Amino acid sequence: xxxxxxxxxxxxxxxxxxxxxxxxxxxxxxxxxxxxxxxxxxxxxxxxxxxxxxxxxxxxxxxxxxxxxxxxxxxxxxxxxxxxxxxxxxxxxxxxxxxxxxxxxxxxxxxxxxxxxxxxxxxxxxxxxxxxxxxxxxxxxxxxxxxxxxxxxxxxxxxxxxxxxxxxxxxxxxxxxxxxxxxxxxxxxxxxxxxxxxxxxxxxxxxxxxxxxxxxxxxxxxxx
Amino acid sequence: xxxxxxxxxxxxxxxxxxxxxxxxxxxxxxxxxxxxxxxxxxxxxxxxxxxxxxxxxxxxxxxxxxxxxxxxxxxxxxxxxxxxxxxxxxxxxxxxxxxxxxxxxxxxxxxxxxxxxxxxxxxxxxxxxxxxxxxxxxxxxxxxxxxxxxxxxxxxxxxxxxxxxxxxxxxxxxxxxxxxxxxxxxxxxxxxxxxxxxxxxxxxxxxxxxxxxxxxxxxxxxxxxxxxxxxxxxxxxxxxxxxxxxxxxxxxxxxxxxxxxxxxxxxxxxxxxxxxxxxxxxxxxxxxxxxxxxxxxxxxxxxxxxxxxxxxxxxxxxxxxxxxxxxxxxxxxxxxxxxxxxxxxxxxxxxxxxxxxxxxxxxxxxxxxxxxxxxxxxxxxxxxxxxxxxxxxxxxxxxxxxxxxxxxxxxxxxxxxxxxxxxxxxxxxxxxxxxxxxxxxxxxxxxxxxxxxxxxxxxxxxxxxxxxxxxxxxxxxx
Numbered sequence: 001x002x003x004x005x006x007x008x009x010x011x012x013x014x015x016x017x018x019x020x021x022x023x024x025x026x027x028x029x030x031x032x033x034x035x036x037x038x039x040x041x042x043x044x045x046x047x048x049x050x051x052x053x054x055x056x057x058x059x060x061x062x063x064x065x066x067x068x069x070x071x072x073x074x075x076x077x078x079x080x081x082x083x084x085x086x087x088x089x090x091x092x093x094x095x096x097x098x099x100x101x102x103x104x105x106x107x108x109x110x111x112x113x114x115x116x117x118x119x120x121x122x123x124x125x126x127x128x129x130x131x132x133x134x135x136x137x138x139x140x141x142x143x144x145x146x147x148x149x150x151x152x153x154x155x156x157x158x159x160x161x162x163x164x165x166x167x168x169x170x171x172x173x174x175x176x177x178x179x180x181x182x183x184x185x186x187x188x189x190x191x192x193x194x195x196x197x198x199x200x201x202x203x204x205x206x207x208x209x210x211x212x213x214x215x216x217x218x219x220x221x222x223x224x
Numbered sequence: 225x226x227x228x229x230x231x232x233x234x235x236x237x238x239x240x241x242x243x244x245x246x247x248x249x250x251x252x253x254x255x256x257x258x259x260x261x262x263x264x265x266x267x268x269x270x271x272x273x274x275x276x277x278x279x280x281x282x283x284x285x286x287x288x289x290x291x292x293x294x295x296x297x298x299x300x301x302x303x304x305x306x307x308x309x310x311x312x313x314x315x316x317x318x319x320x321x322x323x324x325x326x327x328x329x330x331x332x333x334x335x336x337x338x339x340x341x342x343x344x345x346x347x348x349x350x351x352x353x354x355x356x357x358x359x360x361x362x363x364x365x366x367x368x369x370x371x372x373x374x375x376x377x378x379x380x381x382x383x384x385x386x387x388x389x390x391x392x393x394x395x396x397x398x399x400x401x402x403x404x405x406x407x408x409x410x411x412x413x414x415x416x417x418x419x420x421x422x423x424x425x426x427x428x429x430x431x432x433x434x435x436x437x438x439x440x441x442x443x444x445x446x447x448x449x450x451x452x453x454x455x456x457x458x459x460x461x462x463x464x465x466x467x468x469x470x471x472x473x474x475x476x477x478x479x480x481x482x483x484x485x486x487x488x489x490x491x492x493x494x495x496x497x498x499x500x501x502x503x504x505x506x507x508x509x510x511x512x513x514x515x516x517x518x519x520x521x522x523x524x525x526x527x528x529x530x531x532x533x534x535x536x537x538x539x540x541x542x543x544x545x546x547x548x549x550x551x552x553x554x555x556x557x558x559x560x561x562x563x564x565x566x567x568x569x570x571x572x573x574x575x576x577x578x579x580x581x582x583x584x585x586x587x588x589x590x591x592x593x594x595x596x597x598x599x600x601x602x603x604x605x606x607x608x609x610x611x612x613x614x615x616x617x618x619x620x621x622x623x624x625x626x627x628x629x630x631x632x633x634x635x636x637x638x639x640x641x642x643x644x645x646x647x648x649x650x651x652x653x654x655x656x657x658x659x660x661x662x663x664x665x666x667x668x669x670x671x672x673x674x675x676x677x678x679x680x681x682x683x684x685x686x687x688x689x690x691x692x693x694x695x696x697x698x699x700x701x702x
Contacts, residue, residue: 010489016496023500080488080534084545102492102527105499171549183559184585187549216550 001025002116005046007037007063008078009055017050020105026112034058038066045073048112051095052078053086061093068094072151074115078103091192096153097179098186114180118156127162130224132201132210134162143201153178154197157190161211161221170218194219234421235414242410243403250402254395262388269384270353274342277355277377280304285359285371292373300359300375309376322352326376330356334374344381351381420448424455436463481537484530491530494523525653532655536639539662546583546666553578553587553617553687554610560591561608570595574610580617580687586663587687590671591619593656594683598623602680612689616669619685622676636673637661660685 004026008014011032018028029046031037034055041049049067053060064075077095079086090098096115099108124136131144136159141148150158156178161169169177175185178193194211202208212220284303288296297317301310307320325347333341334356343354359373423440430438439459440452498520505516538544554574561567591608598606602623609620628636635641640654657671664671669687676682 010492012493013489013496016493020496020499023503080485084547102488102495105496182563183556184563184588188547 002027002047002112003044004028004048004050004112005037005040006030006050007032007034007055007060008050008052009033010052013052017103017105017108021050021109021112024105024109026109034060034063037063041067041073042070045071047073048115049073049075050078050108050112051075052101053090061089064090064093064095068151072149074118074152076108076111076115087186087188091188094151094196096151096193097189110180115152117180118152118178124159124163129162129165129210129222132162132224134158136163141201148200150197150200153193154200157193157197158201158211161219165222165224166220168214168217168220174218190219235418238414238417239407239410242413243406246406246409247399247403250406251395251399254398255392258388258391258395261391265387265391266381266384269381270342270344273353273377273379274340274355277304277375278340278357281357281359281375285361288361288371288373290361290371292371297373300373304375304377307378307380309378310373311376312371312373320378322378322380323376325352325378326354326356330354330376331374334358334376338370351385353379353381355379417448420452424448424451427455427459431459431462436466477537477540480533481541484533484537487526487530488534491523491527495527498523529653529655532653532659535659536655536662539659539666544662544666546586548581548583550579551582551584551587553580553582553612553619556584556587557591557608557610557619560588561595564592564596566595566599569599569604569606571605571607572610573607575612578610578612578617580689582667582687583663586666590660590663590685591621593660594619594621594671594685597621597656597683598681601625614689616689617687619687620682621684622678622682623680624676624678625680627675627679628673628681633673637671 001024004021006014006017006021006028008017008030009032014030014032018030021028029040029044031040034057037049037051037055038058040046051060051063051067055063060077064077067073067075074096075094077086077090077098078101079090079098080101087098097111099111119139126133126135126137128134133142135141139155141150141155141158157174160174160177171187171190172183172185174190175181175187179185179189181189194213198208198211201210209224210221212222214220280303281300284300288300292300292312292315294315294317297310297312297315301308301317301319304310307322309319309323309326310317325345327343327345330341330343333343335358338358340355340357342356345352345354355377357375359371359375360368361371362368427438427440436459439456442449442452442456498516501516502520505513508516535544554572554577557574558567558572561570561572595606595608598621602625604624606621606623609618609622611618611620637657637660639658657673661671664685664687667687669685671683671685674682674684
């Protein structure tokens with residue numbers, strides 16, 4: 001279903017996940033180090049990267065940052081349960097989602113599909129909000145005529161928020177709509193994604209225009 | 225039997241004893257020296273007065289004619305001095321107002337013994353010395369014979385009495401003067417004795433408070449020094465064994481953390497491949513399919529056990545952190561039960577919408593554990609009741625089973641404690657309640673186990689409402 005690059009240093013885990021994800025219909029390539037993974041990534045960009053954070057050589061955080069610097073390919077990271085250090089670091093490095101190890105392939109597959117679904121369009125057409133133009137059919141965004149490159153998650157978040165300008169979305173609602181997560185979803189996913197989105201579409205003055213924080217409740221789009 | 229109140233404390237007792245000994249000693253010494261001085265004074269005065277009387281008699285006697293006439297008696301009396309009585313047979317020559325003090329017994333004694341007799345009496349509140357003596361005539365040939373003349377002299381001893389009173393007063397004042405230095409010395413002595421005792425007490429207190437490095441300086445070679453050395457040795461061995469125990473405990477915990485960490489990698493592989501096995505199981509023959517299903521079930525159990533072990537390790541290492549957010553408690557409990565398909569079996573009642581700042585995932589863990597236990601070990605109906613007071617939020621989970629036996633109750637939160645020794649293979653890891661309790665404590669609350677009114681088990685999770693709202697704001701303000 002998707003071309004996946006799996007970067008994982010333990011050979012047996014790597015092979016096991018490859019077998020299981022292939023069974024779910026994905027085309028899985030593997031790499032055992034961060035350097036190797038980045039080489040694979042550049043030689044043939046995959047549709048999605050599954051990244052273990054604990055890697056010899058350059059670690060998963062750095063790999064994630066470099067992938068993020070090179071494009072909008074979604075990254076799902078594998079982390080140890082409750083290792084908040086990993087989660088915080090991974091999200092800050094630009095990961096779209098995370099799955100706790102030992103990862104059940106069914107769960108991982110569900111996360112992969114949810115991320116990839118974010119790249120599918122709706123038929124809402126084109127909306128213009130001041131300098132921002134959001135095309136929900138072709139899934140393109142431009143700011144003052146310049147195209148803005150967004151990851152599928154950032155795009156889906158922007159589409160969800162901008163579909164109803166002024167409406168306040170709780171983190172919980174955004175987790176369900178954008179990440180397709182249940183009631184235990186990690187609200188830091190939302191906060192990190194909002195931050196990355198703001199870097200791309202706001203003017204950086206510290207007073208966001210498009211994605212605004214409603215303290216104690218969540219986020220809303222505008223009013224612009 | 226009543227006990228007399230005794231001075232409390234070593235210092236007071238030492239002080240009292242020391243002062244008593246000093247003052248009594250000083251008083252006794254002063255008293256006895258005053259006594260002997262008085263005796264010596266009285267004796268010498270008496271002797272002086274007696275000698276004066278006899279000397280004057282002897283000076284006059286050779287001039288007396290015998291038998292004497294009244295004039296002779298008067299001359300003799302005048303020679304002896306005032307307050308003198310001279311008798312010869314029926315004749316009396318009296319001079320002075322106080323001669324009436326001469327007693328009958330004195331005169332009897334002088335007559336019968338035919339020698340000088342003295343007597344001390346007290347009359348009119350004053351001491352007196354009575355001297356009585358027969359006058360002896362010495363013939364020209366040297367023979368001595370009694371003349372029949374008796375001389376009685378009455379002498380006032382008040383002056384001596386005044387002197388001896390002065391001695392007694394000085395004895396008392398000597399004893400009194402000894403009091404302040406005695407108190408001072410007693411204080412000094414008690415301080416020097418008590419300082420090591422106080423140091424020992426302070427050190428023992430520090431040890432008791434957990435400062436195992438507390439030691440006493442060792443000086444001198446008395447009994448207290450021996451005690452100090454013993455206390456130091458005791459502290460040393462206490463510290464050694466405590467350090468060893470702590471190290472063992474830390475090692476054990478680190479070992480558990482390391483083991484669970486190491487197990488996670490192979491479990492990742494297993495978790496991945498058993499699913500492949502599961503999808504292929506339908507095409508297998510019966511034995512192989514059953515084996516595959518067992519492998520899948522046990523792998524999931526193992527995963528849960530390792531996850532619980534790692535969770536417990538984080539609590540032990542103190543690295544468990546809260547991620548607080550405002551949570552609708554009733555809604556979160558309902559979500560927890562719904563996600564596990566338990567809403568049909570469990571009766572959920574809640575007073576009102578209760579919003580509390582807490583870690584949603586940890587609340588979910590606790591509720592899932594308590595409700596899961598009730599469903600597994602108790603009997604329906606299982607009830608979950610959410611209520612709130614001003615101070616706390618209570619989540620009460622009750623079942624209608626036999627309840628927890630009294631001997632099990634104190635251990636339900638122990639790690640790997642299983643109430644029924646036979647039923648060792650429950651789906652739980654044996655850490656569930658321990659983790660639930662740790663999670664509650666992390667929120668400043670607790671979980672308690674008891675009996676429900678109907679006889680079933682009842683677990684109550686209490687979460688305080690007045691936690692510092694500044695805790696764990698991570699992820700809120702972007």
